[in-house]
Amino acid sequence: MRAIQIVTTRLSSCLRPIRFELVSSSSSPRLLSNSRRLICTAAATKSNGGRSGSIVAPLVENEEVQKIDVNPPKGTRDFAPEDMRLRNWLFNHFKEVSRLFGYEEVDYPVLETEALFIRKAGEEIRDQLYCFEDRGNRRVALRPELTPSLARLVIQKGKSVSLPLKWFAIGQCWRYERMTRGRRREHYQWNMDIIGVPHVTAEAELISAIVTFFKRIGITASDVGFKVSSRKVLQELLRKYGVPENLFGRVCIIIDKIEKIPIDEIKKELGSTGISEDAIEQLLQVLSVKSLDDLEDVLGGAGEAIADLKQLFSLAEKFGYSEWIQFDASVVRGLAYYTGIVFEGFDRKGNLRAICGGGRYDRLLPTYGGDDIPACGFGFGDAVIVELLKEKNLLPELGQEVENIVCALEKDLQGAAGTVATALRSKGQTVDLVLESKPLKWVFKRAARINARRLILVGKTEWEDGSVSVKVLSTGEQFQVKLNDLE
Amino acid sequence: MRAIQIVTTRLSSCLRPIRFELVSSSSSPRLLSNSRRLICTAAATKSNGGRSGSIVAPLVENEEVQKIDVNPPKGTRDFAPEDMRLRNWLFNHFKEVSRLFGYEEVDYPVLETEALFIRKAGEEIRDQLYCFEDRGNRRVALRPELTPSLARLVIQKGKSVSLPLKWFAIGQCWRYERMTRGRRREHYQWNMDIIGVPHVTAEAELISAIVTFFKRIGITASDVGFKVSSRKVLQELLRKYGVPENLFGRVCIIIDKIEKIPIDEIKKELGSTGISEDAIEQLLQVLSVKSLDDLEDVLGGAGEAIADLKQLFSLAEKFGYSEWIQFDASVVRGLAYYTGIVFEGFDRKGNLRAICGGGRYDRLLPTYGGDDIPACGFGFGDAVIVELLKEKNLLPELGQEVENIVCALEKDLQGAAGTVATALRSKGQTVDLVLESKPLKWVFKRAARINARRLILVGKTEWEDGSVSVKVLSTGEQFQVKLNDLE
Numbered sequence: 020m021r022a023i024q025i026v027t028t029r030l031s032s033c034l035r036p037i038r039f040e041l042v043s044s045s046s047s048p049r050l051l052s053n054s055r056r057l058i059c060t061a062a063a064t065k066s067n068g069g070r071s072g073s074i075v076a077p078l079v080e081n082e083e084v085q086k087i088d089v090n091p092p093k094g095t096r097d098f099a100p101e102d103m104r105l106r107n108w109l110f111n112h113f114k115e116v117s118r119l120f121g122y123e124e125v126d127y128p129v130l131e132t133e134a135l136f137i138r139k140a141g142e143e144i145r146d147q148l149y150c151f152e153d154r155g156n157r158r159v160a161l162r163p164e165l166t167p168s169l170a171r172l173v174i175q176k177g178k179s180v181s182l183p184l185k186w187f188a189i190g191q192c193w194r195y196e197r198m199t200r201g202r203r204r205e206h207y208q209w210n211m212d213i214i215g216v217p218h219v220t221a222e223a224e225l226i227s228a229i230v231t232f233f234k235r236i237g238i239t240a241s242d243v244g245f246k247v248s249s250r251k252v253l254q255e256l257l258r259k260y261g262v263p264e265n266l267f268g269r270v271c272i273i274i275d276k277i278e279k280i281p282i283d284e285i286k287k288e289l290g291s292t293g294i295s296e297d298a299i300e301q302l303l304q305v306l307s308v309k310s311l312d313d314l315e316d317v318l319g320g321a322g323e324a325i326a327d328l329k330q331l332f333s334l335a336e337k338f339g340y341s342e343w344i345q346f347d348a349s350v351v352r353g354l355a356y357y358t359g360i361v362f363e364g365f366d367r368k369g370n371l372r373a374i375c376g377g378g379r380y381d382r383l384l385p386t387y388g389g390d391d392i393p394a395c396g397f398g399f400g401d402a403v404i405v406e407l408l409k410e411k412n413l414l415p416e417l418g419q420e421v422e423n424i425v426c427a428l429e430k431d432l433q434g435a436a437g438t439v440a441t442a443l444r445s446k447g448q449t450v451d452l453v454l455e456s457k458p459l460k461w462v463f464k465r466a467a468r469i470n471a472r473r474l475i476l477v478g479k480t481e482w483e484d485g486s487v488s489v490k491v492l493s494t495g496e497q498f499q500v501k502l503n504d505l506e
Numbered sequence: 507m508r509a510i511q512i513v514t515t516r517l518s519s520c521l522r523p524i525r526f527e528l529v530s531s532s533s534s535p536r537l538l539s540n541s542r543r544l545i546c547t548a549a550a551t552k553s554n555g556g557r558s559g560s561i562v563a564p565l566v567e568n569e570e571v572q573k574i575d576v577n578p579p580k581g582t583r584d585f586a587p588e589d590m591r592l593r594n595w596l597f598n599h600f601k602e603v604s605r606l607f608g609y610e611e612v613d614y615p616v617l618e619t620e621a622l623f624i625r626k627a628g629e630e631i632r633d634q635l636y637c638f639e640d641r642g643n644r645r646v647a648l649r650p651e652l653t654p655s656l657a658r659l660v661i662q663k664g665k666s667v668s669l670p671l672k673w674f675a676i677g678q679c680w681r682y683e684r685m686t687r688g689r690r691r692e693h694y695q696w697n698m699d700i701i702g703v704p705h706v707t708a709e710a711e712l713i714s715a716i717v718t719f720f721k722r723i724g725i726t727a728s729d730v731g732f733k734v735s736s737r738k739v740l741q742e743l744l745r746k747y748g749v750p751e752n753l754f755g756r757v758c759i760i761i762d763k764i765e766k767i768p769i770d771e772i773k774k775e776l777g778s779t780g781i782s783e784d785a786i787e788q789l790l791q792v793l794s795v796k797s798l799d800d801l802e803d804v805l806g807g808a809g810e811a812i813a814d815l816k817q818l819f820s821l822a823e824k825f826g827y828s829e830w831i832q833f834d835a836s837v838v839r840g841l842a843y844y845t846g847i848v849f850e851g852f853d854r855k856g857n858l859r860a861i862c863g864g865g866r867y868d869r870l871l872p873t874y875g876g877d878d879i880p881a882c883g884f885g886f887g888d889a890v891i892v893e894l895l896k897e898k899n900l901l902p903e904l905g906q907e908v909e910n911i912v913c914a915l916e917k918d919l920q921g922a923a924g925t926v927a928t929a930l931r932s933k934g935q936t937v938d939l940v941l942e943s944k945p946l947k948w949v950f951k952r953a954a955r956i957n958a959r960r961l962i963l964v965g966k967t968e969w970e971d972g973s974v975s976v977k978v979l980s981t982g983e984q985f986q987v988k989l990n991d992l993e
Contacts, residue, residue, distance in 0.1 A: 083873065084872070084873055084874075084875055085621070085624075085873060086874065087619075087874045087875060088619060088621075089659075089662035091614065091615045091618070091658075092617060092618060092619055092644075092646060095615035095617060096615065097613070097614050097615065097655070097658075097662070098611075098612055098613035099612060099659060099663065100611065100673070103610070103613060104610075104611075106613075107611065118936055119931045119934070119935075119936050119937065120936075120937065120938075121936055121937055121938030121939070121956065123590070123591075124585075124587065124591075124594065125584075125586060125587055125590050126584070126585040126590060126593075127578065127584050128578045128579060128582035128583065128584065128692065129678065129692075130582060130648070130680075130692075131579060132575060134572070134575075137572075139570075149640070149641075150641070151638035151640065153636070153638065153682070154637070155682075157579075168584070171574055171575075171578075172576075172584050172586060174574075174576045175576035175584070176586065181952070181955065183942075186587070191616065193617075195641050205615065205616075216942055217942075218942055220920055220924070220941040220942070223924065224927075227924070227927075231932075334920070337921030337924045338924040338927075339925065339928050385571070386570065387571075387572065387573065387574045388571055388573035388574060419610055421608040424608075433707055433821070434820060434821050434823070434824030434825075437707070437711070437825040438824050440825075444606045444607065444718060445718075449605055449606050449607075449608055450606065450607065451607075451672070452608070452707075452711060454670065454700070454703045454705060454707040454708050454711060455703055455705055455707070465668070468668065
């Protein structure tokens with residue numbers, strides 16, 4: 020179906036007569052085994068050599084034309100300048116907040132060994148693993164998340180690093196979905212992680228960082244909040260009902276789907292793990308609890324779950340973000356490795372998916388064979404937050420900004436214009452240099468588009484005197500300056 | 507072979523008795539079809555539940571341990587904080603230079619349709635394509651270069667963009683090599699491109715940008731230079747000998763290998779395209795020409811090759827980088843799509859591979875089915891330049907830099923320390939907050955490691971008064987400040 024679509028696009032956008040042909044078999048059969056459906060090659064019919072005003076010569080008479088699909092692969096994005104400005108704006112806030120909190124930036128390979136991401140708890144993230152076999156017959160995957168790579172690197176560094184580590188990363192992650200629900204196959208994720216701190220102070224600081232980020236971009240506590248719980252709640256419940264502890268991960272994953280699939284389905288899935296009907300009913304009831312006091316009534320006051328949560332809420336007050344967080348027992352998050360506090364950021368209007376999420380994953384390093392080092396962290400995607408900003412009319416207006424546009428008034432002064440551009444750039448001024456002879460009207464239009472502050476014209480008479488004309492575009496003010504005096 | 511290596515690594519780094527087992531077949535057979543050789547799963551033998559002083563509880567009694575290879579996949583890199591600081595330093599220079607020149611940042615998907623990269627000229631870049639079949643049976647590839655994606659995006663944008671476009675990108679690129687010669691399978695590349703300018707002024711500006719970059723990082727014209735030529739030299743020669751123009755790309759690719767494989771091999775390959783022995787001899791002779799005057803003797807003064815090159819050298823003088831560039835007919839570059847000026851940056855000691863390279867590719871957009879739009883650009887990798895900086899002892903010393911370290915003197919003041927950290931961060935101060943109770947000696951050590959300027963201690967008596975102790979670490983000076991007065 021996709022193949023047909025592509026060919027249609029190509030046909031409709033054809034600018035000159037072409038003839039289709041399959042790729043010639045002289046090419047490597049390995050490389051082309053599946054590309055037949057994707058490529059259609061067309062050779063331009065012999066033209067009369069007309070140049071249609073362009074100085075670009077058709078270099079090769081019988082040049083092969085290989086029409087391409089101009090869209091990025093399904094589920095992926097191009098970042099044209101306007102998209103990139105937004106991405107940079109967002110990422111700079113991620114980076115600046117991480118810097119304020121003293122976190123160090125890290126990154127990992129985009130392509131990792133598949134084994135790194137394979138866990139058995141039935142996570143969605145694993146079903147959607149974007150995995151391949153490479154040319155060396157190794158199973159590899161485009162990373163679906165950053166945490167396993169972080170764990171790998173921490174284990175590799177071993178005793179050479181001093182704990183705690185506070186790391187952040189902004190990395191591209193992939194998932195392979197067959198269905199499309201407007202979800203992309205690729206997105207960026209901001210992660211902050213603390214390795215080596217067992218106390219809830221760590222989670223409290225992570226949430227504080229996200230709140231700081233929200234505030235910077237104009238999002239308030241009336242727009243978003245954090246639902247917070249602890250997986251220890253479930254753990255203590257399962258213990259109470261004598262459910263084997265090795266079912267813990269699977270149960271969490273099933274419960275995470277509670278808002279996505281019908282409750283009967285959830286019950287069935289839980290039942291299939293061997294948990295008693297009684298326990299299931301009790302479990303589901305506890306998940307609807309929205310206050311710590313009610314939770315304490317169920318679990319009693321002695322367990323770690325209650326203690327952790329109480330401490331977190333107390334710290335939230337001290338950090339100054341009490342009005343942002345609330346207890347919600349239904350939050351468990353969809354990753355198998357969380358062990359303690361879990362949280363997710365949500366929009367209060369309830370229109371969007373979770374904005375971010377995180378928690379404590381004290382057992383991840385040891386399950387990979389590393390030391391028993393406690394850890395927690397969060398992931399914050401670049402998609403939902405942009406939807407929220409749009410909805411709240413908070414997206415920034417980001418235009419191109421170049422201070423100067425430099426233009427030669429005659430063709431043989433283009434070198435001189437280059438001299439002027441070089442001089443300005445060496446003084447730290449940004450310069451768009453006009454590289455062709457263009458009418459002044461064109462230059463003014465371009466100056467407006469790039470929001471130039473000044474237009475610098477290089478004319479024959481002034482240049483013989485070592486001077487240029489400077490026009491301040493906001494005021495129309497114009498004056499002559501010696502190149503050396505130009506700041 | 508690799509599988510054995512991994513298992514060995516795992517075995518040798520095992521910390522506790524494990525038993526190996528193959529991955530259970532309950533997992534999706536598709537996902538695991540090839541992972542058997544990569545994964546070894548081990549279940550920890552029952553411990554006595556000892557916590558060895560850690561407060562991290564083993565959550566699951568019979569937890570499965572899946573020892574992982576702690577190294578990133580062959581040919582790829584982790585960026586630990588110290589590596590990331592260097593990467594950011596380098597990329598910031600790339601970005602700052604691009605900004606000075608008024609270029610807009612763009613990016614494209616890392617994973618593109620394989621067809622986008624398939625050309626028939628026999629390029630090395632195609633033989634090393636990191637390609638796969640995805641789960642939807644589509645042929646995809648990790649991009650080996652950024653230019654084809656740029657061409658795709660420009661064609662997609664069509665008339666909606668005003669020419670010329672000046673774009674830059676810093677993107678990760680991949681190649682799949684079976685042999686290892688210390689070359690990685692993944693690297694970052696800084697690209698600057700000008701779309702829509704047919705004149706050599708464009709190439710002149712691109713080289714000026716690279717020179718500006720070199721100067722910023724301390725590299726001089728005595729360290730590196732640019733070899734410049736034009737593919738039109740070859741084109742005019744081939745025409746002279748009546749060689750069919752459709753052989754042009756292939757001949758360029760063969761000639762690009764001239765310093766890598768024996769000359770007899772080159773001759774043989776050229777011969778196999780059908781070029782006469784006479785033409786081959788003449789071709790190879792011209793390639794050794796190192797001055798424009800000598801070239802003019804061979805080609806005559808009328809052709810575009812000589813005119814372009816002369817203009818470029820004249821512009822180089824005006825832009826102020828004459829001493830950086832030299833004519834060298836042997837430079838053709840290894841990409842099939844170049845049509846005019848080609849250039850490469852080289853270290854004058856001759857120890858390293860090309861540092862960067864670029865040129866004019868006026869025919870790329872039309873061969874993809876786009877309009878006849880002239881274009882040129884360069885790629886600048888992140889690997890060779892770092893080798894050069896190392897060699898010249900120019901690598902910057904980049905430590906972590908956090909202004910303040912904030913620490914509670916008692917456990918129940920940790921919330922107060924959070925209040926202090928929040929206050930400082932809201933004033934734009936970077937803060938590393940100590941999240942556990944630690945001895946002061948430990949705190950001082952950490953402060954030194956992160957290059958903190960001040961240590962802020964939150965003690966009971968001062969805090970009751972709303973004050974904290976501030977110690978300026980460089981001088982040892984210590985004083986008390988009200989939190990509100992802390993800047």
